[in-house]
Structure formats: C-alpha cells, structure tokens
Amino acid sequence: MLGKTYESQVCSIARALELVGERWSLLIIRDAVFAGVTRYNDFQHNLGIATNILKARLDAFVAAGIMDRRQYSEQPELYEYLLTDKGRDLAPALIALTQWGDRWATRGRPPILYSHTVCGAGITHQTVCASCGPVHDPAEVRAQPGPGMPAEYLENRRPRRTI
Secondary structure (H helix, E strand, O other): OOOOOOOOOOOHHHHHHHHHOOHHHHHHHHHHHHHOOOEHHHHHHHHOOOHHHHHHHHHHHHHHOOEEEEEEEOOOOEEEEEEOHHHHOOHHHHHHHHHHHHHHOOOOOOOOOOEOOOOOOEOOOOOEEOOOEEOOOHHHOOOOOOOOOOHHHHHHOOOOOOO
C-alpha cells in the first residue's frame, strides 16, 4: 500500500497526489468546483462519504490552502468550505481526468458534459504547445528536468530517463 507522502519522488505529480490523491479528495473538489457545494452536510449527503473521512479531507484541504473554512451560523455552529484560487485551479485536471474516464472507463456515452456558461459550447482539456498549438500525440511530449530539480538528483539519475 502506498503511503501518504512520496518523498523519494522528485515530481510535481507526486506532490499533488500528497494533497489530492486520496480517492475521495477529487470527488469533494469536483462537487465544490462544478456543483458549488460548500457545506459539510451537502458533501456528506451527495457523496455518501463517512463523516470522519470527510472531516479529515476538508481539514487537510484547509491546511493546504485548497479551501477556506468560514462560519455561516452561530446557533448551531456551522461552517462552509470555500475553494481558494489554489482549489479552483484543479478544474482543468478534473476535466482532463473526466475526458480520460469518458474514453476508457465508461460504457457508452459520457455521463457528464462540461460547457461554457457564457456561450454554451463544450469545454475540453488539451495539451498545447506554446509555439505550435494543440499536441495530440503524447509521444511528442518530453519530460525533462526543470529549474526546481535538485542538483543531487541530476547527478544520480540514469542518462535516458528524467522521471
């Protein structure tokens, strides 16, 4: 079983998984981003998630700066969980994961469609080259060390692979 941290991995995907890689996490973020869910009871009702797990995920999101916790009632004391910019920035990843699921994990037609609220056209996620435009073949994408790569990793890496 995988742990909750991936210290041996020098990769932003691994760092992101530490924050949102648990199976309920992306479903909570999905409901917050695309359904506007903010209240604990609504998350619990919509997802059927155990209350202890929901509390742990929401607390972790607040600690990571993905959500802000704000009191909306004093009697009873109730809070809502609002996405921060950091949380809203997960929307493209959710759309990309949905597209993958529509192609490889569903039977038949897509169960959810995303559309632009301004014009109604469909929303998709694309890999785009800053110079050439859309890139359709993942073989045309190369992963290489970036400026945040620790020097000690570069010294010990195998010559043909960076990840």
